[in-house]
Amino acid sequence: MESQTSDQSAVPDGVLVARLRQGDTAALAELYERYKVPIFRTALAITRDQGAAEDILQECFVRLLTHADRIHSNVPVGPWLYRVAINLSCDWVHHRQRWSVLLGRLVERWAAPLRVEGTVEEQEIQEKVREAIRTLPLPQQVVIVLHYLEGLSLKEIAEILEVPEGTVKSRLHYGREALREHLAEWQPRRGVVYELT
Amino acid sequence: MDGLDILIAQSLQSQWGHREPSPRIWQRLSRRIASLASRFAPEEYPTFYSPSPRRPERIFAPPFYLAGSLVLWRYDPMLMQLV
Numbered sequence: 001m002e003s004q005t006s007d008q009s010a011v012p013d014g015v016l017v018a019r020l021r022q023g024d025t026a027a028l029a030e031l032y033e034r035y036k037v038p039i040f041r042t043a044l045a046i047t048r049d050q051g052a053a054e055d056i057l058q059e060c061f062v063r064l065l066t067h068a069d070r071i072h073s074n075v076p077v078g079p080w081l082y083r084v085a086i087n088l089s090c091d092w093v094h095h096r097q098r099w100s101v102l103l104g105r106l107v108e109r110w111a112a113p114l115r116v117e118g119t120v121e122e123q124e125i126q127e128k129v130r131e132a133i134r135t136l137p138l139p140q141q142v143v144i145v146l147h148y149l150e151g152l153s154l155k156e157i158a159e160i161l162e163v164p165e166g167t168v169k170s171r172l173h174y175g176r177e178a179l180r181e182h183l184a185e186w187q188p189r190r191g192v193v194y195e196l197t
Numbered sequence: 198m199d200g201l202d203i204l205i206a207q208s209l210q211s212q213w214g215h216r217e218p219s220p221r222i223w224q225r226l227s228r229r230i231a232s233l234a235s236r237f238a239p240e241e242y243p244t245f246y247s248p249s250p251r252r253p254e255r256i257f258a259p260p261f262y263l264a265g266s267l268v269l270w271r272y273d274p275m276l277m278q279l280v
Contacts, residue, residue, distance in 0.1 A: 029223075036218055037218070041216055044216055058225060058226050061226055065233065122207075126204075126211055129205060133205070133209075148210075179205065
């Protein structure tokens with residue numbers, strides 16, 4: 001995982017978890033610094049809501065504190081945090097689906113970041129890809145986010161989701177195929193052809 | 198990795214790859230931890246967790262909240278017996 005490879009001199013997660021069990025909240029601060037960005041980004045990509053992602057990030061670390069006794073101290077804490085964040089994000093999405101989809105889209109467009117990259121055409125197709133990802137079943141969305149946004153391997157994703165690696169591979173495959181079909185339908189109408197093979 | 202993989206990665210990275218949580222999240226988290234910490238204080242580390250500053254030293258609550266009721270409570274011997 002990211003934090004374990006980026007700095008060899010860093011205190012291992014297990015040591016920090018052990019300190020956390022003894023009430024050392026400085027250890028929690030260190031773990032927060034280590035994992036806040038990937039956990040937040042993952043929650044944001046699944047929920048697509050800044051406030052929800054921040055709440056989920058906060059809740060993940062509260063649970064890390066309250067469940068420190070149950071976490072193995074000989075393995076990185078990243079997969080555990082990812083798992084909690086994904087479960088909370090999926091719960092949030094299920095609840096959100098009761099609300100108007102139209103309202104959500106309007107808010108997302110209104111709250112879109114000012115930073116823009118690439119040409120208008122590139123932005124347009126990237127937006128189309130993100131919309132297409134949103135239409136996928138949630139388990140496929142999760143795998144796509146972890147793989148393409150977080151850069152995790154299939155094995156790492158399988159460990160986080162506690163499913164066989166074949167299941168992750170299958171979700172990724174079906175997700176990609178659905179996206180390919182979705183975008184293929186859209187391209188002829190736009191008169192633009194992208195190489196998607 | 199083919200064209201579709203690159204397109205998916207670019208789409209996700211351009212939207213969320215540079216996003217970071219606000220610093221106020223840690224402040225909120227710290228406050229929540231402070232309130233939780235006193236509840237989860239292990240017995241072997243009693244001094245690490247100071248009691249919440251909002252908790253009063255002694256709880257004194259009159260049986261009635263209104264000022265008039267307080268007067269009644271203070272001076273009416275019958276009510277005193279009931280209390």
